Amino acid sequence: MPSPVDHEARRRHTALIAADLIANGGLEQATVRKVSAAAGYSTAVVSHYFADKRELLLLAYRAAAEETQRRFDAARASDRRDLIGALETFLPQGDEGVRSWRVYFAFWSVTANDPELAAEQTWWLANARRIISEAIRDRYGARDDLNACAQSLLIMLQGMAVQTVFDQQQWMPQDQRAFLERQIGLILGEDAAPDPVRDVVGGL
Amino acid sequence: MPSPVDHEARRRHTALIAADLIANGGLEQATVRKVSAAAGYSTAVVSHYFADKRELLLLAYRAAAEETQRRFDAARASDRRDLIGALETFLPQGDEGVRSWRVYFAFWSVTANDPELAAEQTWWLANARRIISEAIRDRYGARDDLNACAQSLLIMLQGMAVQTVFDQQQWMPQDQRAFLERQIGLILGEDAAPDPVRDVVGGL
Numbered sequence A, B: 001m002p003s004p005v006d007h008e009a010r011r012r013h014t015a016l017i018a019a020d021l022i023a024n025g026g027l028e029q030a031t032v033r034k035v036s037a038a039a040g041y042s043t044a045v046v047s048h049y050f051a052d053k054r055e056l057l058l059l060a061y062r063a064a065a066e067e068t069q070r071r072f073d074a075a076r077a078s079d080r081r082d083l084i085g086a087l088e089t090f091l092p093q094g095d096e097g098v099r100s101w102r103v104y105f106a107f108w109s110v111t112a113n114d115p116e117l118a119a120e121q122t123w124w125l126a127n128a129r130r131i132i133s134e135a136i137r138d139r140y141g142a143r144d145d146l147n148a149c150a151q152s153l154l155i156m157l158q159g160m161a162v163q164t165v166f167d168q169q170q171w172m173p174q175d176q177r178a179f180l181e182r183q184i185g186l187i188l189g190e191d192a193a194p195d196p197v198r199d200v201v202g203g204l
Helices: A007-025 A032-039 A043-049 A053-078 A083-088 A094-108 A115-140 A146-166 A173-188 B007-025 B032-039 B043-049 B053-078 B083-088 B094-108 B115-140 B146-166 B173-188
Strands: none
Touching (some): A007 A043, A007 A094, A032 A053, A094 B094, A094 B146, A115 A146, A146 B094, B007 B094, B032 B053, B053 B083, B053 B094, B083 B115, B146 B173
């Protein structure tokens, strides 16, 4: 008898292969044929998991977003008061992090006339604001402007990510951390700065 | 005798049509056939201006970036001390502004293994930092951290733009302006705030 097939593992493996192809060459690379070849499955197997290219993109996006959520949760589990450590997991650190952001870019480019994809994006943005709010609260306590601060930090993380993807040499992890520290101090108030606010001109 | 053809106008018209198609349906919409049909030219005419789809994307990106540059220059020419007015021109205000950002997203998604496209993106990022530095200087005078401030403002604009494209109702022009004012105050120092820093929680 053949071994039972782990469909969830296959599906997830396929989504990550698709994410790789999209990140390296754009959405046009994510054909069932190319994904099958890269994943080592037949096109019949891949077609079983994804009805079409659009679904492949949605699952690749979700796999990238879930990967970030897992890193965020792990950072929070390791130290609930380490706000910077949690926020860093959103940034494109390492090849995997850069890949995630390139998949986001591809996804963002096709949401205009696709309410389902747009809703997916809206959900993850709201989720990001919610979990950042929790991380701020665990570090600095409850405050009236928690949601506004989370929104400002998310905006700053998104801008940093865009810069980092295109200029990784100028945005090494220590540069990102220094910039994050300074922005947290600015947005949450000087008193909230975990360390004296450093001059990060050199890091820019 | 036929009228002389204005090649530059045709080329530009074609690039803007391509930008529209990309913004509404992603890069896959930017085929020579679809662009020709939408522009009202034969495929032979469009092929004359663009060797392939990649070139079509590059020109669509450049058309969108140049449009922003023109709006920025016009705001500066109207009042060189109006920093907020200049920065606002980067944001996705109106259908045209949203279109530009969707084209950027599509472009960003295909730069990974394309040094020419990546160099184009790097050029425009450096250009944005340079012109933002000039706008800060004209408003608040020279300062040692001019480049770092311009970088921070650009990061904030990019993050705001991403949020706005996906949530235009929450980011009406007045909300963008209020957020911009507050961020300028935070980044350039309270003294630099053009007006008392307002609480923008309601706008988020």
